[in-house]
Amino acid sequence: MPVTENALSEKIFKEKPILKKSVLKRSFYERDTSLVAKDLLGKILITVSCDADIQIKNEFCAGMIVEDEAYYGLNDPASHACNGPTPRSNIMFETPGITYVYFCYGNHWLLNAVTEKFGIPGAVLIRAIEPIYGTSIMSYRRSTNRLENLTNGPGKLTQAFGIKRDFNGRDLTDTESPVFIIDGSGFKNPYLQVSKKEIVSRPRIGIKNGTDKLLRFYIKDNKFVSKK
DNA sequence: ACCACGATGAACT
DNA sequence: GTTCATCGTGGTC
Secondary structure: OOOOOOHHHHHHHHOHHHHHHHEOOHHHHOOOHHHHHHHHOOOEEEEEOOOOOOOOOOOEEEEEEEEEEEEOOOOOOOOOOOOOOOOOHHHHHOOOOEEEEEEEOOOEEEEEEEOOOOOOOOEEEEEEEEEEEOHHHHHHHHOOOOHHHOOOOHHHHHHHHOOOHHHOOOEOOOOOOOEEEEOHHHHOOHHHHHOOOOEEEEOOOOOOOOOOOOOEEEEOOOOOOOOO
């Protein structure tokens, strides 16, 4: 199934009222982190580039979230908040619905959505996305034309979507934000309707501790999931 | 001040 | 399957 750079895309960018109606509200994020993680599958992430360089200013990228992981606080040994707040993990205790973007392995920026009530740490790591719009920009940023290789990993998708340090602490519930998430159902995109999301739950990956619980979620059989 | 390591990805064999 | 580049963070001294 080819990517749908189609009428949906035009609506996303030109019909601001629809955008504002479709954007996920703060109450969506102010819940148990695993519930938020499961409900984020099938939702649409949108970024607006603010790259200082080159010709990709004010360009949109959009894609469907197909894989993510839940991270909690004190009782979660894999969480950055497991020892309480630090300069880095402070933001996990903050207002739900904002981003937590951090630098990993010396190369990569990873995108999280902050969850739970203010003061309770929690975040959902966005691990994989299925591109919907902006693939030429994604290809440019990723230095590859292979569609399946653009956004099938947490570090890959941030590179493709232009998410870096300055995307930390941004409001995902604001359509004027450089990054926000909408419920795509309002766009009546047949392609998205086809993906009746069957959610698979597995242990989180890439961590040593905290693999006992099933906190990784992905859409069954979606080819953009980072690893089966 | 020091240092081990990581919510990864790419390039290998 | 393997190795390794890369550097911010946080724990320890």
